[in-house]
Amino acid sequence: MKVLERQDFLQKLINTIYTPDIKVITGIRRSGKSKLLEMFIENLKNQIPDANIIHINYNLFQFSTLKNAAALNEYVENLYAPNKENFLLIDEVQLCKDFEHAVNSFHASEKYHIYLTGSNAFLLSNDLATLFTGRTFSIEVFPFSFKEFVAYFDCKDLQQAFDRFVMEGGMSGSYLYDSLDDKYNYLNEVFETLIVRDIQQKYKIKNIPLLDMLNDFLVDNISSEISARSLANTLTSKGSKVDDKTVSSYIKYLCASFAFYKIRRYDIKGKKYLASQDKYYLADHSFKYAKLGTKNLDYGRIYENIVCIELLRRGYEVYTGVLYQKEIDFVAVKRNEKIYIQVSDDISRAETMERESSPLLSIKDAYPKMIIARTKHPAYQYEGIAVWDIADWLMK
Incomplete structure (x- = not known):
């Protein structure tokens, strides 16, 4: 499998080497946390050749005897090297x-x-x-950005690459x-594992049909x-009697496992958050196709999802x-920086450009x-x- 060095994330790990914190690598399943840890280990070997690196990956059978705290403690302490920089890296620590x-x-x-990765529901x-x-x-x-x-894929044509x-x-x-069907089957299995293994196990959810229903609803209504x-x-009107507290809790669990990101509403004039x-x-727009197929695609909403995740990234x-x-x-918003952004599929028509620009022109700050x-x-x-082509903006 081809491996791309994810320099931005790797640099974040490098920057933390001499901080006293417990470093926790989070993110949705299969987003590359373990590979990132392996890249970090290689960097340590190059930058600190005398470092003592203790790497435990609980996905590997060789560490199956270390499944309790006492065994883990004994194993690590036996490998400790005095007078050296000791790095402890544990994969799937939960x-x-x-x-x-x-x-x-x-x-x-x-x-x-100390550097840890683990199932998201257990390391919130x-x-x-x-x-x-x-x-x-x-x-x-x-997940990979468009730039990554x-x-x-060493793409030469940016617009064709964006279509892909x-x-x-x-x-x-x-x-x-190779085929889109096989790709979507893989993505669907990843998503189902995320929900069944992480969320159901962590929160002991009994009403699985409700969780599935809410999940599908959120997938089908991104940006709504x-x-x-x-x-x-x-849901109650359709025969699934449920209260809003349960719905709110289940949605919170889906977000906690990084399947979804909740974006709050903000009153620009009143400078306050809206709770309604x-x-x-x-987390990645491709999950929508894996769950619901590609018929009747709303490109505007897909682009909006892509931009949202890129801003968070x-x-x-x-x-x-x-x-x-x-x-x-x-x-x-980032420190003293603030940007107002509209996302659209096609602004070639004058009425569309007017619709997208009007809210921005109403904002009076600089x-x-x-x-x-x-x-x-x-x-x-x-x-x-500023009007940007989405592919160019994602690359800048």
Whole structure:
């Protein structure tokens, strides 16, 4: 299998080497967390040749005897090398019973640089403070970006590459299959495993049909405003009696496993968050095809999903904006930076351009405003709004 060095994520790991935190690598299943850890190990060997590297991968049978905290502790302590930099890297740490006790002990000893990966439902960001007594630093790994897709396949024609990326997505495990059907079968199995193995096991969910129903609804309604209460009412009217608290909890579980990302609504004029409805986006747009097929594709919504995940990948906090009852697709914030973004499939018609630009032109502050669409032209300005072709923007 071809391996692409994911330099951005690798650099984040390198930057943390001499911090005292427990480093936790998170992200959706099959997004490349284990491969990233292997790349990091190779980097350590080159940069710190004398380092003592203790790597435990619980996916491998050779570590099957270390499935409890006492055995793990004994194994690691026996490999500790005094007077060296000791790096402890554990893959799928949740497969070790009471792993947190051993990890906390390693951290308290101040003898190890600790890096962990694991099933997302067992290493949630809001659980880390409970699991570990030491400070944790999370590094979130996303599926391949379009830029990585282009590099992986050595694409020469950017627009043709984007057409492929729209259909194939960023889950690199699917790249090993030749036909789209085989790719989508692989993606569907990954998604089902994510739900059944992680969410059901972690939260002991009994109403699996409801979880499946909510999952399919979110997949089919990416970028739509969704309220747990209205969704519960809809399901009840169709014969599935359920309350909004259960719906809200199940959606939270789906987001906790990085299957979906919740994007909150933000009142731009009032500068406050709106609690009524949120929008949800898939970790990778290709899961939509795997679950529901490719008939009647709404490219505008697919592009919106791609842009949302790319903004998150670039480290922005992302919100959907509301101003004078007009919707702005995204408000992207990073420290003192703020960008207002509209995403569209085709803005070649004057009425479409008017519809997309009008909400942006209503915003009176001086922060940059942008329209991202499938223009297939170089970037240009329209009434002070930067207009980008989506493929070019994803590459910049």
